[in-house]
Structure formats: structure tokens, C-alpha cells
Amino acid sequence: xxxxxSEHPLRTVSYVVLGLLEAAGPQTSYDLERNVEISVGFFWxxxxxxxxxxxxxxxxxxxxxxxxxxxxxxxTVYTITDAGRAALRSWLAEPADPAQRRDPAMLKLFFSDASxxxxxxxxxxxxxxxxxxxxFLEQPxxxxxxxxxxxxxxxxxxxxxxxxxxxxxxxxxxxx
Amino acid sequence: xxxxxSEHPLRTVSYVVLGLLEAAGPQTSYDLERNVEISVGFFWxxxxxxxxxxxxxxxxxxxxxxxxxxxxxxxTVYTITDAGRAALRSWLAEPADPAQRRDPAMLKLFFSDASxxxxxxxxxxxxxxxxxxxxFLEQPxxxxxxxxxxxxxxxxxxxxxxxxxxxxxxxxxxxx
DNA sequence: TACGGCATGTAATCGGTTACATGATTTA
DNA sequence: TAAATCATGTAACCGATTACATGCCGTA
Numbered sequence: 001x002x003x004x005x006s007e008h009p010l011r012t013v014s015y016v017v018l019g020l021l022e023a024a025g026p027q028t029s030y031d032l033e034r035n036v037e038i039s040v041g042f043f044w045x046x047x048x049x050x051x052x053x054x055x056x057x058x059x060x061x062x063x064x065x066x067x068x069x070x071x072x073x074x075x076t077v078y079t080i081t082d083a084g085r086a087a088l089r090s091w092l093a094e095p096a097d098p099a100q101r102r103d104p105a106m107l108k109l110f111f112s113d114a115s116x117x118x119x120x121x122x123x124x125x126x127x128x129x130x131x132x133x134x135x136f137l138e139q140p141x142x143x144x145x146x147x148x149x150x151x152x153x154x155x156x157x158x159x160x161x162x163x164x165x166x167x168x169x170x171x172x173x174x175x176x
Numbered sequence: 177x178x179x180x181x182s183e184h185p186l187r188t189v190s191y192v193v194l195g196l197l198e199a200a201g202p203q204t205s206y207d208l209e210r211n212v213e214i215s216v217g218f219f220w221x222x223x224x225x226x227x228x229x230x231x232x233x234x235x236x237x238x239x240x241x242x243x244x245x246x247x248x249x250x251x252t253v254y255t256i257t258d259a260g261r262a263a264l265r266s267w268l269a270e271p272a273d274p275a276q277r278r279d280p281a282m283l284k285l286f287f288s289d290a291s292x293x294x295x296x297x298x299x300x301x302x303x304x305x306x307x308x309x310x311x312f313l314e315q316p317x318x319x320x321x322x323x324x325x326x327x328x329x330x331x332x333x334x335x336x337x338x339x340x341x342x343x344x345x346x347x348x349x350x351x352x
Numbered sequence: 353t354a355c356g357g358c359a360t361g362t363a364a365t366c367g368g369t370t371a372c373a374t375g376a377t378t379t380a
Numbered sequence: 381t382a383a384a385t386c387a388t389g390t391a392a393c394c395g396a397t398t399a400c401a402t403g404c405c406g407t408a
Contacts (some may be wrong), residue, residue: 022215187395
């Protein structure tokens, strides 16, 4: 075992950084932020400060290299290393942890017996939000070419949003 | 404004505690843990330590009362107060924050271009997990009577899991 | 009455989030 | 050239999670 690996345990954000560097080439933290925003961040948001701190950590462990511009904005461009690629692939090969859903509206519905009159408004808001999201995801060309991984992500988002929408709509019908 | 309210800002877990105390009556932290486990926790898990610390905080602000047994396990039973009920209802009436989804499997799929051969295994695991979950949720009588809020929660979980399952299954078919 | 597991609680770490701070480009 | 916004980064707080620690209770 080389001394460069096995330092800090990696978290989800680590693999997001590694994955984006692998998929879209060397980037600054700002580039990462932009790429997250239009892809992963849509269903797994990070505050931007994580995208500044995390690559720095990865550099310490040798999973990325950092080169800082000597003039101008002196920004840092990160590049994935072979060790980084290995870590990424190893993570990809592990079984995935179970999914979590955090839906405050659902929570309120669950406790709505304490004031049943809120259900209609809750559902109406949820329906409007989901319709907006679905419209966004249905933009032609959003996910890229058929069969690409970004396209699959969008399709997945769409099907889950539609199921969610159907639920809240049926709730509206049941108690108008 | 009385001095007892308006202290700490409340978080999601606060309302889960208040909601459970309102719905299921006075409880100990352990009772809360059990109730979370079979309901809310199914889609919004908390570590048990939160269910010990949070009611304590709520007691400080007068949203619950705490009575400690003087013998035996000396456990603390919490009861929601009128102020607590008011806080709960006020939260219920506010518009809900948008839902978040955290799905590590989806993340791996998104980055799977770095090693495409993992997709089949990923999908297979996901399908198996989702089938197990769905079987669990389909247990007759799990959600309680038709039209109850727990029942609606279960129905919602079912429809989302089914949409998720359909997605991963179609992925398996596309690339066997 | 001894033992094992259930129940109860607390302490400390670790990471996410918020907030601040500054410099570089662009545009009016 | 001044103002506004974009880009870049850092620091501190706060809460969630992990881990520990202990005591009660049922059972053998």
C-alpha cells in the first residue's frame, strides 16, 4: 500500500467532485459549481463552499492535482489523477446505500390530523411545484442524447415527479 | 408575547416530536423512537439521540412538559402543551419547503460512464431492494384504515417506489 | 441471582451550512 | 473610471451522527 492513499475517508461530495472531473475534464471550483447546478445538484444540492473545500482535501490525498494560476484571479484548476480514477471506480463498484427522501410536505400530510383543513392548500402548492419542475425537465434537449447518463437521470427525475404529482392530484380530488 | 415562547428556532425534528406527541399521546423518548421507526422514519430517518435531545429542548421552551419517574428507570415522559399544539398547527399552515431526494444509486448511475459495466449490477441490487420495500409496504393493514394519514403516507411511498422500480427495471431490459 | 439484552441517556467528533471577505472582470 | 456583478476563497458556527456509558428488567 502506498502512503498516498487511505488517508481521509471519502464522502459523497468527494465522489461527485471526482466524477465531474473525470467526466468533464479539469475544472476550477467554480466550474464544478456550475456543473453541479445543472446536473447532480438538481436532486442532490451542495452549498458552494463544499466544492471549494473538498477538492482541496482530495489534493492532499493525491486523488486530484491542483495547479494555481500565477496571475489574474490565481484560481486553482483541479485534475483527477490515476489514484482518483481508481477511487472513483472502486466506489462505483460498491453496492449503493439506500435512497432517502426528505419531503416536508409529506411530513405535514402525515401530521395533518392535527389540522385537517391544511391538506387542500398543501396539495395545491405541491401540485403547482411539481408541474413547474416537470415542465423544466421536459425541455427538449435538456438531458443530452438518448442513452447518455445525464439523459437517464432526467428521465428518472421525470418519472418520479410524475408519480408524486399523481398522488397529490388524487388527494385533491378526494377532498375538494 | 409571553417569555416562554420564541426561544430557539424549531427544526424538522422538533415538529416530528410535537406531531407524534399530539397524535399518539404522552411518550418517552424510546416510545418516540419506536413510533418514528414504523412511520416517519421509513422515509425520513433520525438517529435515536435526536429523539432524546430534542424533547428536552422543547421542554425548555415550554412546548412540551417533562415528568420524570421517581423510581425504576426514572424515564422521562413528555406531553405536548397548548403552546406546543399552537406551534405544530402554525408549522402545518406554512407552505412546505421543496422536497429533496438523496439516492446514491442514482449518483452512481450518473457517473457510470467511468465504468459502464457496473450498471447491470447496480440496477439489479436496486430492483431487489425496491421489491423488498414494496412487499413490506403492501402488507395488509400496515397503514391503518382507509383515508387515515398513515395510510396515505404508505400509499404515497408505494407509488413512488413503484415508479422507481419501473425505471431500474427498464434499465435492466435495455442492457442485459 | 447472575446474565444478557433492552432501554435510556450523554459526550465528543465531524461535516454541512451560513456568513463573511476580497479581488477581478465587465459594463455603463 | 466608477459601479456592479461575477468569481474565489475562508472561517466559524451549529447540528447531526457516532460512539460511548450505564442501569434496569426479564429470564434461566
